[in-house]
Amino acid sequence: RRPVLAWPAAGCALTAGLFLFLPHPLDQLRLSPGESIAAHQNGIMADVTVVRDARQNFHLMVNNHYQMGGTASRYSDQRQALIPLMLHPDPQRMLFLGLGTGTTAAAAAQYDELQVDGVELIPEIVPLMFYFQPSLKRIGGPENLTIFTADARRFVLASPSAYDVIVADLFHPSRDGAGFLYTREHFQAIRERLSDDGIFCQWLPLYQMDIDLLRLITRTFLDVFPDGGALLAHHSLTQPIIGLIAGRKPLQVNVQAFDTRLASHPALARDLRAVGLTSVYTLLGNYLADAAQLRAFAGAGPLNTDDHPAVLFQAPRFVYRTAADLSASDRLLALVQAFSPHPADILTASATQTQQMRLAAYWQARNAYLATGAHIRPTPDVDSLIAQVVNPLMAIVRTSPDFEAAYRPLLKVAARLYHQDPQKASRLLLGLENAAPARPEAGEMRLALFQGIE
Incomplete structure (x- = not known):
């Protein structure tokens, strides 16, 4: 009845129609000075972008967030594969839950005798992985690496395979759905996928969670893996990473077997040196606590389960933390000071007194190094x-x-x-x-x- 009102509607329709022909009129990517777009994938699940910075490093951005790492974090990414790999005496099959840039899985896939499976939820990421790991540019990638585009939980439940080593990626606890990757039910499903001597390592981004959340996840982990322990991925104070590690059997390392393994695999020894893992002491020097100390740290309290997803509701609190909260380095130092591991917790009974003393001295040096860096x-x-x-x-x-x-x-x-x-x-x-x-x-x-x- 009032034709004049039709003009705004017609104008909106005309404007919307014009937008269809304009080259991205609304830029959804926030880039810093010196950054440029190397590649971009629009997808049903996510928009994925590879960003090149002023130093020619590549970073993986998902929905406008830097949350998947990049070439600058290669040292840490490779250690997250090699540390669990070396804690198993003779791994034949390895599974990675969450791939991100693919660097972690590719580090393990360098060894032809090891079959590596990787699971990535976001399909748009997979064709862009070669920016971060050139070996993945070959058609099919390494023959011993198989990448599945799937949900990690469903894959673990459906897979009939048994794995010697399973590694779970750094899932930001406050991200949508990530809390269900830390539930008792998921950990139990992973345990059922382990071989008789298999081990599981769940990496946790300490820089993205508070101590209370770490306690909650640790309690849940120990409920499924009562012999579990904890270790560090590296010595970073700004982005500390904690690993919860366990298996079907108590985890112990034989020094002689480790040295023999390095001597018989020169390529493996070379790659370990590149990430600072030159000996059994630099490997086990990352060890933080055994099950008893972890249990005392975690204390009594609720578990994170499918029907009571405590992480889902507790994790966002960290995002809205105040400046008065502990920094990542403070949280790391508090953990280091709370734990006092003993060499017998991780070394086999065949370890000599000298070997035990060297490992204990390494832990003392590590703690002093972290305290020095903080000051x-x-x-x-x-x-x-x-x-x-x-x-x-x-x-x-x-x-x-x-x-x-x-x-x-x-x-x-x-x-x-x-x-x-x-x-x-x-x-x-x-x-x-x-x-x-x-x-x-x-x-x-x-x-x-x-x-x-x-």
């Missing part, structure tokens, strides 16, 4: 930073010469000082030789730089 004053002045870290790192090397994260940086500091103050560089190398006389690297560098002249 370093950030500064753009490299010389000032070096002055802060040299003495603490040297003390850590004296505690444990096996602790690579302290020894290697001191070698780099000496190489840098050589061009500025050769005498100071020589003194540093001599000090490093005295702190770790069984290690040849400092002496070899000093001879190479100074030709044996002090």
